[in-house]
Amino acid sequence: MSTVPATRPALHRDPTHGVAGGVCAGVGQRLGVDPLILRVAIVAASAAGGVGVALYVLAWVLLPVAAAGDGLPATRPRGATRASLQVGAGVSLLLASFLLTLRELGLWAGDPVVFPLVLAAGGVALVWRQSTQRLVSPELPPTPRAAQTLPAAAATPTVTVAETGERRATRAAGVYRGGFGVALIVGAGLLVLQTTGALSAARDVVLATVVVVTALGLILAPFLYRLGRTLAAERAARIRSQERAEVAAHLHDSVLQTLALVQRQAADPRAVATLARRQERELRTWLEGDRTPTGHVASALREVAAEVEERFGVAVDVVVVGDAPLDADLLATVEAAREAMVNAAKFGGDGAGSAVAVFAEATVEEVSLFVRDRGPGFDLAAVPADRRGVRESIVGRMERHGGRATVHAAPGMGVEVELRLERRP
Amino acid sequence: MSAPSVVIVDDHALFRAGVRAELEGTLEVLGDAAEVEVAVRLVMDVKPDVVLLDVHMPGGGGVEVIRRVSEPRPGQRFLALSVSDAAEDVIAVVRAGARGYVTKSISGAELADAVRRVHDGDAVFSPRLAGFVLDAFAGQLAPEQVDPELDLLTPREREVLQHLARGYLYKEIAARLHISAKTVEAHVSAVLRKLQLSNRHELSRWAVERRLVD
Numbered sequence: 001m002s003t004v005p006a007t008r009p010a011l012h013r014d015p016t017h018g019v020a021g022g023v024c025a026g027v028g029q030r031l032g033v034d035p036l037i038l039r040v041a042i043v044a045a046s047a048a049g050g051v052g053v054a055l056y057v058l059a060w061v062l063l064p065v066a067a068a069g070d071g072l073p074a075t076r077p078r079g080a081t082r083a084s085l086q087v088g089a090g091v092s093l094l095l096a097s098f099l100l101t102l103r104e105l106g107l108w109a110g111d112p113v114v115f116p117l118v119l120a121a122g123g124v125a126l127v128w129r130q131s132t133q134r135l136v137s138p139e140l141p142p143t144p145r146a147a148q149t150l151p152a153a154a155a156t157p158t159v160t161v162a163e164t165g166e167r168r169a170t171r172a173a174g175v176y177r178g179g180f181g182v183a184l185i186v187g188a189g190l191l192v193l194q195t196t197g198a199l200s201a202a203r204d205v206v207l208a209t210v211v212v213v214t215a216l217g218l219i220l221a222p223f224l225y226r227l228g229r230t231l232a233a234e235r236a237a238r239i240r241s242q243e244r245a246e247v248a249a250h251l252h253d254s255v256l257q258t259l260a261l262v263q264r265q266a267a268d269p270r271a272v273a274t275l276a277r278r279q280e281r282e283l284r285t286w287l288e289g290d291r292t293p294t295g296h297v298a299s300a301l302r303e304v305a306a307e308v309e310e311r312f313g314v315a316v317d318v319v320v321v322g323d324a325p326l327d328a329d330l331l332a333t334v335e336a337a338r339e340a341m342v343n344a345a346k347f348g349g350d351g352a353g354s355a356v357a358v359f360a361e362a363t364v365e366e367v368s369l370f371v372r373d374r375g376p377g378f379d380l381a382a383v384p385a386d387r388r389g390v391r392e393s394i395v396g397r398m399e400r401h402g403g404r405a406t407v408h409a410a411p412g413m414g415v416e417v418e419l420r421l422e423r424r425p
Numbered sequence: 426m427s428a429p430s431v432v433i434v435d436d437h438a439l440f441r442a443g444v445r446a447e448l449e450g451t452l453e454v455l456g457d458a459a460e461v462e463v464a465v466r467l468v469m470d471v472k473p474d475v476v477l478l479d480v481h482m483p484g485g486g487g488v489e490v491i492r493r494v495s496e497p498r499p500g501q502r503f504l505a506l507s508v509s510d511a512a513e514d515v516i517a518v519v520r521a522g523a524r525g526y527v528t529k530s531i532s533g534a535e536l537a538d539a540v541r542r543v544h545d546g547d548a549v550f551s552p553r554l555a556g557f558v559l560d561a562f563a564g565q566l567a568p569e570q571v572d573p574e575l576d577l578l579t580p581r582e583r584e585v586l587q588h589l590a591r592g593y594l595y596k597e598i599a600a601r602l603h604i605s606a607k608t609v610e611a612h613v614s615a616v617l618r619k620l621q622l623s624n625r626h627e628l629s630r631w632a633v634e635r636r637l638v639d
Contacts, residue, residue: 319556319590357552357592361559370591416591 013063021060061221112195116188123184126177254282274313281306297330297362298323301369304338305358312345315355322362324423329401333369333421336405339393340371340417348373348415366423372416394419429474429544433457434464434490435506436482440529444477444506447533452540461485465493468501474544477536480507480518491521504543506536512557519558520621525549547610548617555589558620578616585612 011030015022018035024042028035045052099118102108194200258279265271281302298320305316324330337358344356359370390407394417398405403421430453435441441457448454455471458464461484468476468490476494478487485492487505494501505523507515515526524543527536528551539549550558562578578586581602588598595613599606 317552317592319552321556321559321590355592359552359556359587359591361587361590372592374592413597 011063013060013065015065021056022065023056023059023063026063027059057218057221061225112192116191116195119191120185120188123181123186123188126181126184250286254286255279270313274310277309277315278306296323296325297334297360297367300326300331300334301337301358301360304334305341305356308338308341308345308356312342314345316341316345316358317355318358318360320360320362324362324367329403329421329424330367332397332401333367333403333419336394336397336419337369337371337417339390339397340419343390343417344371344373344375344415348375364423367421369419370416371419372414374414376411376414390417428452429540430455430471431475431477431540432464432468432471432473433477434459434468434482434487435477435479436460437479440479444533444536448537448540451534451537461489461493464490468494469497472498474502475540476501476503477540478503478505478518478523480505480514486514487518487523488521491518491523495522502543502546504539504549506531512560515554515557516561516620519554519617522621524617525551526554527551528553546614548613550586550589550613550616552590552592555586558616559583559586559590561620578619582612582616585609586616589613 012026013022014025014029017025019025019039024035024038027033028038042052042056045055095118099114103114108114258275261275262272265275285302301320302318305318308314309316326334337360341356341358348356355374357370357372359372361368394407395405398419398421401421403419405420406418407415408418409415428451431448432455433441433444433448434457435444436459438459441459445454445457455473456467458467459482461482464476476490478490480487482490487503487507491503503518503523505515505518505526506529507518507526508529519526524546525539525548527539527549531539531551542549562583584602585598588601593601595609596606599609602609
């Protein structure tokens with residue numbers, strides 16, 4: 001216990017090595033002093049007027065526990081706290097000098113009025129700020145994005161736990177600030193009562209009440225604190241189990257169903273492949289969650305591709321770079337792309353294994369879209385003019401919306417339909 | 426030229442067995458491993474030409490294997506293989522040093538071909554990887570934002586990547602752009618190098634936009 005760690009930890013409590021709350025153990029580790037010395041000092045101070053007890057209780061309440069403190073509440077930058085304290089002190093001094101100046105100049109309503117007012121105003125400001133902040137706080141903690149590299153399902157509980165840690169730290173800071181504000185307001189009220197003489201009459205009652213409340217608070221504080229901790233832990237566990245139930249339900253409805261179908265259709269490899277692809281796509285969409293916004297080019301193209309794949313049993317691979325929200329013109333472009341995919345699936349597939357490749361790139365200036373198959377290809381000049389598929393629903397549609405469509409086709413090279421649409425600012 | 430030798434690193438036993446069965450005969454399969462620790466030792470032991478590497482594995486995944494093998498064996502070639510669609514995972518493993526990325530749905534013949542190309546020092550960009558890379562370098566081209574220090578893609582490199590994303594093979598791209606297949610390979614290798622070296626705010630901004638970092 002007397003060994004000093006090479007790097008001294010931040011100020012904390014260490015209940016595992018402590019006698020009562022682990023305050024001396026924790027502070028000893030920080031200072032590099034044997035906790036025994038601190039304990040003797042605290043006991044001595046307690047014997048001489050009770051200061052030690054007060055200090056100990058205060059430290060017990062204020063210091064974070066070592067294990068939980070690693071990276072959680074202790075992450076609040078110390079520099080930021082100090083800076084805000086300095087700013088607070090500076091503002092107070094300025095305000096005081098301003099008030100004193102007014103007093104000297106005679107612009108003064110009288111001590112019993114102004115000082116309580118200033119105190120109360122400060123308190124109200126703190127409490128008010130605190131309560132507005134609490135309204136915002138559920139959105140405050142940024143989700144740790146590192147967790148997203150894990151499969152989403154496994155990552156979610158981790159995220160929740162980390163968030164509660166961060167939220168707890170902000171909440172603790174809020175409680176201190178709010179408490180200080182309340183104390184200021186109460187102090188102001190007492191000051192008014194004192195100066196108007198009303199306090200002296202009720203002084204004994206008030207004093208007794210204050211003593212009882214304080215004593216109760218001191219007795220109950222550890223229990224309340226522990227209760228809060230237990231509730232938080234329970235909440236995290238509940239969220240985790242809800243999450244798991246949701247994942248289980250989803251797997252049940254999707255993957256297990258598909259696996260059953262696969263077993264029943266094992267004799268038909270094409271059907272199995274289609275089933276597998278559909279399930280894969282569905283699962284990926286679910287895993288990605290809200291990362292690809294709906295109503296955008298990427299999601300719309302994927303939907304269309306899935307539809308074509310389903311209808312013709314030909315794999316359609318979609319690669320999208322960038323994204324853009326759909327407007328009427330882009331919607332038409334996606335429709336034209338659907339037509340191109342249908343064509344590719346119908347005429348471009350010369351059997352199993354030939355996939356349709358779709359590539360879209362959305363930049364600020366332009367959306368370009370390519371649909372390509374590896375089929376036999378055809379001579380464009382030989383296509384009869386009444387083939388409405390390409391001419392009307394692809395070329396015509398693009399032109400009506402201010403874009404253009406080009407068909408690159410040569411025997412043996414497959415067919416590629418190129419769609420381009422300039423974006424309007 | 427004798428067939429390149431490979432080691433298969435993947436934590437799914439079924440998948441390992443499947444790939445092994447598909448590659449045996451065309452390539453020399455020297456062994457397989459299911460976890461990072463074992464994989465590193467195996468690769469150091471048998472010194473394969475190419476390591477086929479799963480992106481997702483317990484204990485750090487493919488990135489960790491590359492990191493630990495590359496230190497003592499900087500010339501080791503890796504080909505990443507994954508079911509993952511997540512751009513950040515794929516880009517991470519390529520940035521760590523993999524010379525290509527293919528999805529697990531690839532056919533045996535295509536996989537063998539990809540291994541051979543990685544062995545020859547080429548980069549293997551599937552359409553999907555080409556898309557990810559374009560995405561990673563995209564959106565930074567507003568003239569007032571271009572930092573001359575950044576390794577932006579040249580117009581030609583972008584063109585090659587776009588063709589890859591459209592599903593064209595190297596020799597088809599060469600024919601379309603009227604350049605040699607070797608030149609196409611050179612462009613792809615250059616893109617790979619830029620991706621691996623570029624550590625500046627180019628890619629970090631991309632990461633921020635994709636909310637990969639806070």
